[in-house]
Amino acid sequence: MSRLAHPASRIVAGSVVVTRRLAARAAAWIRRARRDDLTGVKAALGCWARLALLALGLYLLWRLIRAVPNLLWLLSAGWLVASWRAGRTASAPAAEEHSAAPDVEAVRALLLDAMGEADAVHLRTVLTHLQERGHGEGWTVGDLRARLEALHIPVQPKVKAPGSKSPTRGVRRADLAPSPAADRETSTASSTAA
Structure with missing residues (x-):
């Protein structure tokens, strides 16, 4: 080189x-x-x-x-x-x-936090949520989408979130099911506790 x-x-x-x-x-x-x-x-x-x-x-x-x-x-x-x-x-x-690869469970927790009680959240809302906490400075919605897709978190093309007039790219609560690894850890922890 x-x-x-x-x-x-x-x-x-x-x-x-x-x-x-x-x-x-x-x-x-x-x-x-x-x-x-x-x-x-x-x-x-x-x-x-x-x-x-x-x-x-x-x-x-x-x-x-x-x-x-x-x-x-x-x-x-x-x-x-x-x-x-x-x-x-x-x-x-x-x-x-x-x-340092981001922790998928931490990202899911952040998405659920940004969602609140709603069933879905737009990516621009998640980006604003991140930037208010000092993360993702200089990112665009496209950057956030690429990072979520790299973590195998599905991004839907048309999501209707509360308070918005038109559907746009976002994440649905139903798509944020716990990962199989988290399920195994939970079942292992419950079997050892019993």
Whole structure:
């Protein structure tokens, strides 16, 4: 492996983080335009207007780069610096994740805590719940989904949770049945107690 492999992987990891942050910020900016006092298509008109503004801005940036190609050097340098900085913080949590696998039962307990008395919970609610407790900083809903699926916790595409108007990705209480390992530990503990 060459000595440039580590800096290159740091820039790649940082580019992924920067891309996800920009996409999450753009999506949040577009979502904030949705009006709760209206229904149907009228409620989403602001979202469509902001999406059109974003597309127009990207088109104008492309036209500017076509008119002044040397501007791409400046933009590339800025992207590399941002990726390098984000790659530093992205590599530390990645190393921690590989060194210590999360406890599936602890994750299930966290999901049940986020659910409360409800039968289901949306992933964005779980992410907010995590971030309020100082975990998952910089994660997106997609990151959380990937981590849950890696732990074999089923994520349903359309879950209706209390207090929400529309179904979205989430976890159902019925899918959080104890793992077979936990069942064996419980049965072993009860047989030894008897």
